[in-house]
Amino acid sequence: MATPTPVRHAWRALTGLLAIVVVLFGINALGVYAFGKSSWVPELALDLQGGTQIILEANTPDGSAPSTEQMDQAATIIRQRVDASGVGEADVSTQGANQIVVQIPGVADEETRNRIEASAQMQLRAVLYTTAASTTYVGEDGNATPYPTPDPTLNSTPTVAPTNGSDLNWITDALYAKFLAYDCSDPANDPANEPKDEPVIACDPTGTAKYLLGPVELDGSAITDATSGVNTQNGQWVVNITFDSEGTQIFGEVSQRLYAFTQAGTTPQNQFAFVLDGVVISAPSMNGVILDGKPQISGSFDQESAKTLADQLKYGALPLSFDVVSSNSISATLGSQQLQIGLIAGLIGLALVALYSLIVYRALGSVIIASLAVMGVLTYIILCILAWRMGFRLSLAGVAGLIVTIGFTADSFIVYFERIRDELRDGKSITGAVEDGWGRAKRTIYISKSINILAAVVLYILADATVKGFAFRTRFFGGGHPLSGLDPEALGAVYRGRAQFREPVAAAAGKGAAARRTSRSRGEAERRQTIAERKQAELSASTRNTTEGDD
Numbered sequence: 001m002a003t004p005t006p007v008r009h010a011w012r013a014l015t016g017l018l019a020i021v022v023v024l025f026g027i028n029a030l031g032v033y034a035f036g037k038s039s040w041v042p043e044l045a046l047d048l049q050g051g052t053q054i055i056l057e058a059n060t061p062d063g064s065a066p067s068t069e070q071m072d073q074a075a076t077i078i079r080q081r082v083d084a085s086g087v088g089e090a091d092v093s094t095q096g097a098n099q100i101v102v103q104i105p106g107v108a109d110e111e112t113r114n115r116i117e118a119s120a121q122m123q124l125r126a127v128l129y130t131t132a133a134s135t136t137y138v139g140e141d142g143n144a145t146p147y148p149t150p151d152p153t154l155n156s157t158p159t160v161a162p163t164n165g166s167d168l169n170w171i172t173d174a175l176y177a178k179f180l181a182y183d184c185s186d187p188a189n190d191p192a193n194e195p196k197d198e199p200v201i202a203c204d205p206t207g208t209a210k211y212l213l214g215p216v217e218l219d220g221s222a223i224t225d226a227t228s229g230v231n232t233q234n235g236q237w238v239v240n241i242t243f244d245s246e247g248t249q250i251f252g253e254v255s256q257r258l259y260a261f262t263q264a265g266t267t268p269q270n271q272f273a274f275v276l277d278g279v280v281i282s283a284p285s286m287n288g289v290i291l292d293g294k295p296q297i298s299g300s301f302d303q304e305s306a307k308t309l310a311d312q313l314k315y316g317a318l319p320l321s322f323d324v325v326s327s328n329s330i331s332a333t334l335g336s337q338q339l340q341i342g343l344i345a346g347l348i349g350l351a352l353v354a355l356y357s358l359i360v361y362r363a364l365g366s367v368i369i370a371s372l373a374v375m376g377v378l379t380y381i382i383l384c385i386l387a388w389r390m391g392f393r394l395s396l397a398g399v400a401g402l403i404v405t406i407g408f409t410a411d412s413f414i415v416y417f418e419r420i421r422d423e424l425r426d427g428k429s430i431t432g433a434v435e436d437g438w439g440r441a442k443r444t445i446y447i448s449k450s451i452n453i454l455a456a457v458v459l460y461i462l463a464d465a466t467v468k469g470f471a472f473r474t475r476f477f478g479g480g481h482p483l484s485g486l487d488p489e490a491l492g493a494v495y496r497g498r499a500q501f502r503e504p505v506a507a508a509a510g511k512g513a514a515a516r517r518t519s520r521s522r523g524e525a526e527r528r529q530t531i532a533e534r535k536q537a538e539l540s541a542s543t544r545n546t547t548e549g550d551d
Contacts, residue, residue, distance in 0.1 A: 017374065024381045031388045038388035042380070045105050045395035046091060048339050050332040052108040054116055056322040058098040065097050066320055074320050075100050081311060082116060100322070103330065105393050111308070113327070122220025122313065124251075125213035126165040126258065127271035127283055128199065129179070132209055150177030165214035166257055166269050170199045179212050194278075202273070204280050211280050213273050217254055222247025226313035228306035237301035239282075239310045240294065248293025255295070258286035276312055342396055346403035353410050361417055368413045375409045408452060415448075416441040 031038025043049075058066045058074065066074075071094045078100060079092040091103040102116050156174035163169075171179075182189060184203035194200045196216040203210045225242040243251050254272065261270035262285060273283040284297050297309070350372060357365030379402055386392035394402075419441040423433035 021374075021377065021381075024378065024385065028381055028384050028388070031385070038384060040384060042383040043105070043387040043391075043393045044339075045393040045398070046103055046330075046332070047395050048332055049105050049393075050330055051103060051105040052327065053330045054102045054104075054108070054113070054327045055095070055325040056100045056102065056116075057325045058100070058320040058322055060320065070320055071098070071100065074322070078102060078116065080314075082112070099325065107329075122223070123196070123216045123275040124218040124220075124222075125200070125216055125273050125275055126254070127211055127268045127273050128166070128168060128171055128214055129176075129212040130209060130268045130271075130283070150174065150181050162214075164257060165217045165254070166261070167214070168269075170214055171212060175199060175212070179210070182210055184208075184210055200275075200278075202275055202278055202280050204283075209280075211268075211273055211283065213275065213280075218243075218247055218250055220313070222250070223313055226310040228301075228303070228310040231296075231298065236298060237303055237306040239297040239301070239306055239313065241297065241313060243293035243295075245293075248291075251293060251295065252289070252291040255286055255288070255290040259289050262286050274313060281312055282309060338396060339399065342399050346399065349403065350407060353407055357410065357413075364413075364417055368410050371409050371413060372406060375406045379406060408449075411448060412441075412445045415444050 028038050028040070032040065056078075058071065060066055075092050075094050079090070082090045082092060082102065082104065090105065091101075093101050095101045104112065108116075151174075154173040154177055156172050158169045158172055160169045179201050182201045182203075184207035189201075196219075198215060200213050201210060202213060222243050223241060224244050224247075227240050229238060229240060230236070231238045258270050258272055261267070267285070268283075270285045271283045272286060273280045275281070282297060282299075284299065301309070354365070354369045354372065357368040359365075361368070383392065383394060383402075387394075416437060419437035420433045421437075422440075423437045424430075428436065
């Protein structure tokens with residue numbers, strides 16, 4: 001005997017669901033064993049795990065207090081930079097008049113710390129001169145020294161007014177002497193707060209090279225986007241920058257000037273430095289005239305360094321510079337005990353849902369319970385994958401939301417089962433009721449889930465898809481066993497047409513018992529009628545009475 005089509009559909013659905021579970025576990029296993037970056041346990045947020053707290057204090061060039069707008073803008077940019085590092089559930093807030101508090105779940109690695117602590121002003125300056133930081137010079141006394149003491153009587157004002165940011169007239173005798181004496185390893189040398197309209201001395205992040213740079217020609221606010229990618233022509237990692245309209249115009253003029261130096265073979269005046277917090281993070285040479293505002297930085301990048309530079313360029317436009325006041329570990333505000341209490345409360349709630357399902361729907365309730373278990377497994381493994389790929393971390397509020405999300409699965413089955421019962425009351429067979437019930441229920445289910453997704457989008461929460469319910473046909477359910485939850489007689493089914501329900505056993509009980517059962521079935525059917533069905537029945541009865549009266 002061939003397997004009925006609904007059964008084949010059910011097995012296909014089960015196979016597809018099993019395949020999804022296997023694929024998800026395979027993806028996470030790949031992250032755990034191949035890349036070593038995932039885990040079989042979801043990551044916890046700051047309120048459950050504790051983490052690292054970094055306090056930054058703002059500095060202004062004139063020493064005045066920063067404005068509220070400046071602090072809010074700085075906090076927003078620092079938050080973007082933290083998010084770009086892949087850290088989820090971080091908290092960035094202002095404290096007092098000039099401090100920003102950054103709280104990160106878990107232990108912050110060195111790269112994340114550098115992203116936060118280096119979050120200062122981005123400046124774009126032309127390179128006037130550069131040399132190795134360890135270059136040795138011979139002083140006036142004839143002794144070799146890497147940092148000769150500058151003569152205080154040297155001229156500090158340009159004899160000829162500079163015409164642009166690459167003009168060597170910016171380099172006065174005093175400035176050049178200061179450059180020679182500049183020690184990149186000396187913490188007292190901090191160019192971050194130097195005037196923007198004057199030249200400045202700065203070093204690269206490793207302190208092996210120092211630069212003499214012209215005035216600021218653009219700042220980080222002109223950069224609208226910066227991304228890392230691979231150059232399709234040579235396969236090298238590059239950083240792509242996009243300027244706003246004003247930045248495009250200024251950078252176009254700068255590129256024309258610097259490219260002329262490249263054509264003439266004049267170095268390092270053909271270089272343009274990106275200065276973050278007084279440190280030259282990149283100083284590429286100009287290899288062409290760029291008028292579209294979309295330059296590309298190439299060099300000895302790998303994937304990680306290219307992404308780091310792109311993030312620094314994109315989120316480095318802070319209106320203020322900052323010093324790190326403190327960096328400490330903080331304890332969880334709720335801790336594992338509160339997490340256990342929350343999980344126990346959620347399990348109790350799901351257990352009550354399961355108990356209600358068994359009482360109301362009897363054996364059909366086991367389908368709801370199984371769906372809740374499947375949804376729980378899918379949600380758990382998805383959390384592990386999201387923690388790996390997106391840095392998602394689970395807070396106590398998130399735990400409550402996920403429990404509610406898992407519980408939403410029961411809603412679909414309740415709607416579906418009630419539709420099946422409605423079809424049975426109309427006298428349809430089990431197979432027909434299952435098929436037609438799903439056809440009517442799925443519209444309600446789809447609308448309900450669409451509202452859930454819409455609410456999730458509005459609230460910026462990751463939405464979970466519910467597991468679509470399915471029906472399977474066995475003699476227990478197909479025969480309408482009293483414990484199956486699909487007993488037509490208990491549901492008050494109205495027999496009509498060619499329905500194939502069991503006939504009531506009336507012979508042993510006598511005609512009176514049969515009449516009582518028929519009366520109870522009709523009464524049950526009447527009680528389960530909708531308002532519209534009752535009105536229609538009353539209208540039909542009224543019409544029949546009127547017709548009989550006329551006769």
